[in-house]
């Protein structure tokens with residue numbers, strides 16, 4: 069068995085972030101690009117991999133933690149955010165990344181999504197949005213367009229799709245962005261900013277499913293995506309402007325950082341119990357004088 | 368149990384039943400007496416009917432008993448419903464201006480208080496309660512000073528004027544009773560002991576704090592909400608992170624996330640919330656992240672009877688989450704045990720990296736009991752099991768799910784260099800890689816299943832079997848679990864008075880059950896009866912499924928109220944007489 073060298077004096081390189089197995093996604097799947105961009109972002113930021121936790125739900129995209137060498141948690145369908153929130157609150161020194169699919173985050177996990185954002189815990193949530201249920205072989209997802217034909221809606225979807233960006237903005241996310249797996253450089257930059265943001269960052273990332281979504285393909289996205297960063301006038305501190313921009317969809321689909329505010333403190337900063345450091349570093353026993361008072365109250 | 372004294376205070380919700388209840392409990396415990404209190408109420412904030420029973424004595428008061436010695440009806444409804452609970456020697460103190468007495472049993476003293484002549488009721492709306500309190504204490508032989516000091520503590524925050532006004536009214540009631548009513552035959556004794564009085568929910572929360580819990584998440588649900596309230600009020604001082612989150616699915620998953628970070632982590636709910644947590648329990652088992660979930664049972668199914676008690680969740684616990692996995696389930700025997708059980712169960716779940724369930728019920732959660740403060744030990748033994756919390760020396764590739772003889776694999780906490788790994792809800796190999804990522808390897812699946820399930824033997828060895836209490840050659844053996852412990856014990860005493868000897872096998876650890884030992888014990892019994900607070904005999908069915916054991920009879924109750932000792936004693940007599948094998952006692956009073 070290989071002996072692990074636990075000291076990490078050398079800078080972290082891409083190879084250090086390689087998972088125990090290679091991804092088993094279909095060749096050409098958008099998720100490869102997102103994985104590479106996350107790894108690049110961590111290398112560029114030089115966050116040691118043992119200080120990173122990657123938490124996912126269930127789905128093709130949620131297999132992500134197994135393919136990156138960090139502390140990983142592959143949880144339940146739709147439950148990545150509560151697990152990640154508990155993990156972060158118990159050890160807020162960790163950098164916690166959360167990954168998953170559109171079904172995972174906006175379908176079964178939508179309640180958690182909204183509530184996680186209004187708490188502003190310092191998490192980076194990346195939804196690998198392919199507008200379909202990949203792992204279960206191609207059913208309608210909450211972001212599937214009206215009319216899209218899938219195995220579960222052979223005559224076309226009639227439910228209005230969720231707009232993840234406006235939902236995030238109205239739920240209190242303090243960093244909202246959109247990326248595209250087909251634009252590595254842009255996506256890597258965006259992920260870096262999201263990780264560096266102190267608060268809840270949400271990234272909706274177009275990550276085409278080459279097997280089950282024949283509508284929203286790389287070819288479909290490529291001519292449409294327009295980077296907000298190319299517009300020097302765009303003010304990502306203006307929530308109203310961000311809301312407006314987030315509704316633009318069609319021949320032009322904006323990507324980039326829509327919104328960021330640093331005016332709202334994180335839960336970690338406002339929770340008095342954390343003033344004494346991470347929960348994980350506490351004494352197991354309650355101080356004797358405090359315990360004595362708890363009992364005396366009852367007498 | 369030596370002589371006890373029980374009093375009942377009843378009124379509509381919002382009429383102020385709780386305050387005299389708290390005052391009585393405090394006076395009694397400060398007198399060195401034990402107390403056991405239970406509030407029967409409904410899911411409304413105003414109106415309806417609330418009935419608080421407080422039973423006290425020199426010895427531990429293990430249940431609420433069969434009747435009351437003193438009734439304080441705050442409205443006519445209470446008078447009508449409860450007067451019949453009084454036997455010869457008992458008394459009822461009531462407001463003569465507003466309440467008409469009913470027909471009482473012979474020897475019951477009806478004590479009419481002329482409330483409007485004794486106090487200015489236009490100034491003080493609860494004057495009738497305070498007068499009755501004073502009158503009651505006089506008849507119970509309690510000196511007025513002890514009431515005065517408790518009133519100071521109770522109303523001190525509202526200023527001296529309020530304290531004096533209430534003390535004045537209480538004194539008027541006290542003096543009126545001394546002059547006009549006959550005191551109880553036995554005045555309340557006094558001892559040098561001092562007890563803490565607490566609810567089961569406070570005990571569960573404090574037990575968790577003593578066990579080293581650093582993370583608590585909840586979504587409000589009766590009757591578990593008291594655990595959240597204790598945690599929320601004391602979390603900062605205790606250094607516990609307390610979070611109310613969006614729903615119980617969130618609750619269990621927050622709990623798991625925090626536990627994975629390496630802290631002891633728990634949550635509490637009732638049946639409906641537990642149903643939502645079920646999938647999370649499987650995650651805890653599969654990913655091998657220890658958590659403790661408390662289920663405070665209320666009468667089900669569905670929203671059920673939110674403010675009434677039952678032992679109806681056992682099969683939900685046994686069947687929670689799909690697939691086979693090791694779990695521990697324990698039912699505390701009384702309110703003190705709610706405290707002591709917590710560090711014990713955490714030591715099991717940490718050692719075996721599996722979920723643990725505390726199966727409590729409304730009777731304990733919302734009841735109150737006096738306990739020796741020594742029992743509330745905030746320094747219990749804590750064993751966190753095999754955890755890797757620092758990087759140590761160079762080592763071989765870390766295998767989170769290493770196959771071991773015990774089934775336990777050392778658990779590395781995120782943040783340590785050299786131990787990165789992924790935990791997973793999907794079946795995985797020793798190194799955490801999903802087995803479906805190569806091809807679904809039947810050999811690996813079997814090995815991992817067996818590894819996890821090997822923990823069951825270890826848990827069994829760590830957790831003690833139940834022991835038989837009482838004469839070994841008794842006429843009847845009563846089998847109960849959890850909160851029925853004290854009531855069954857008193858039923859045995861009642862039976863003994865009638866010449867029937869009974870012993871008792873009370874089960875605290877439900878999983879693992881130690882079925883062989885139970886069958887060995889019951890094999891020697893002359894007549895076996897299972898007593899439980901549900902319709903279908905959930906424990907009887909469980910015991911049968913594990914051991915093939917079938918008792919001679921069953922006593923079941925599912926009307927929302929707890930057993931009273933005489934319910935059990937009468938049922939035993941009818942069963943020993945061969946009249947039936949299934950008794951369903953009727954709760955005589957509507958509360």
Ligand SMILES: Cc1ncc(C[n+]2csc(CCOP(=O)(O)OP(=O)(O)O)c2C)c(N)n1
Nearest residue numbers: 126127128129145169170171172201202203
């Ligand atoms: C409670 C539950 N319901 C359903 C499933 C089945 N399931 C697994 S993944 C998935 C949807 C995946 O879609 P998405 O989250 O968009 O991820 P993708 O595969 O597209 O990346 C479903 C329905 C499950 N695992 N758990």
Ligand code: SF4
Nearest residue numbers: 094097128202277278
């Ligand atoms: S099914 Fe779609 S989403 Fe899943 S791996 Fe294949 S291409 Fe990717």
Ligand SMILES: [Mg+2]
Nearest residue numbers: 169170200202
């Ligand atoms: Mg998807």
